Amino acid sequence: QKEVEQNSGPLSVPEGAIASLNCTYSDRGSQSFFWYRQYSGKSPELIMFIYSNGDKEDGRFTAQLNKASQYVSLLIRDSQPSDSATYLCAVMDSGYSTLTFGKGTMLLVSP
Amino acid sequence: GAGVSQSPSNKVTEKGKDVELRCDPISGHTALYWYRQRLGQGLEFLIYFQGNSAPDKSGLPSDRFSAERTGESVSTLTIQRTQQEDSAVYLCASTSDRGLYGYTFGSGTRLTVV
Numbered sequence: 690q691k692e693v694e695q696n697s698g699p700l701s702v703p704e705g706a707i708a709s710l711n712c713t714y715s716d717r718g719s720q721s722f723f724w725y726r727q728y729s730g731k732s733p734e735l736i737m738f739i740y741s742n743g744d745k746e747d748g749r750f751t752a753q754l755n756k757a758s759q760y761v762s763l764l765i766r767d768s769q770p771s772d773s774a775t776y777l778c779a780v781m782d783s784g785y786s787t788l789t790f791g792k793g794t795m796l797l798v799s800p
Numbered sequence: 801g802a803g804v805s806q807s808p809s810n811k812v813t814e815k816g817k818d819v820e821l822r823c824d825p826i827s828g829h830t831a832l833y834w835y836r837q838r839l840g841q842g843l844e845f846l847i848y849f850q851g852n853s854a855p856d857k858s859g860l861p862s863d864r865f866s867a868e869r870t871g872e873s874v875s876t877l878t879i880q881r882t883q884q885e886d887s888a889v890y891l892c893a894s895t896s897d898r899g900l901y902g903y904t905f906g907s908g909t910r911l912t913v914v
Contacts, residue, residue: 723902732891732905733843777843781899786856787833788899792842 691716693780695791703799708765710776710794715759718783722754722761725777727793733777737763768798802826804906806892812912813882821877821909825894832875833893833903834867843891849875882913 692715702708710724721740725733739745739752739761751764761780765772775793782789805824813819825832834846845859849869860866864883869875879886889910893903 721900725902732908734905735902738902779902786898787845787848788903789845790835790843 691719691780691782691789693778693789693791695776695778695794697792698795699797700794701797701799702768704768704770706768706798708768708772708796708798710763710765710778710796712761712763712778712791713759714761714778714780714789716780716782716789717756717759719780720783721781722752723779723781723788724750724752724763725779725790727775727777729774736776765796768796770798770800772796773798804892804894804904806890806906806909808909809907810910810912812914815884815913816881818878818880819882819911821879821890821911823875823877823892823894823906824873825875825892826896826904828872829894829896829904830872831895831898832869833895834875834877835891835893836888837891837908838888846877846890879911882911884913887911887913 694713723738724736727733737752739754745752749766753762775795777793778791779788807822832849835843847867848856852869864880867877889908891908893905895903
């Protein structure tokens with residue numbers, strides 16, 4: 690049973706702070722990792738993906754991957770109220786067929 | 801089309817009725833996925849199509865659920881004899897690259913069984 694675990698939150702941060710979202714996964718053979726953002730009542734939209742250990746930066750977002758610890762995280766710098774949403778971690782299985790999603794972490798950024 | 805299109809956007813049905821949900825993927829996308837999201841919950845995998853074959857049906861919750869896909873085009877998810885626990889948002893996604901760069905989701909069908 691492939692599992693992806695996230696703290697449900699809510700994670701509350703003030704505007705301008707760094708938000709840190711974490712995710713662990715059970716399938717050691719997983720190779721690809723994704724972060725999606727989902728606003729209330731909307732469908733998920735892809736923010737970033739990462740394949741290799743280390744950091745990957747895209748604008749205000751940094752994804753971090755540690756395969757040995759089976760841990761992936763998303764940092765959001767200079768958080769804005771518009772970043773308030775649920776962030777879903779997703780892991781591609783080792784056969785590259787389907788994504789398994791965590792239940793998501795709700796982020797609240799206060800002005 | 802420019803994005804993944806799902807219809808209807810909302811569906812209210814009476815318990816025991818059958819419903820059909822439609823997904824039109826992005827043109828050229830060979831893989832298509834159905835997920836279910838109950839209120840306040842995460843995404844639950846239902847079924848995956850590569851072309852018109854379904855290598856993975858493991859997520860279909862019961863034999864009341866079935867899905868088909870015509871070629872590399874439209875897919876239909878059918879729920880027979882709907883139950884109240886079937887109430888959820890049904891999300892369709894597609895990709896052209898085995899998901900190496902993630903999936904693109906449609907806006908979903910909100911199903912309410914009364």
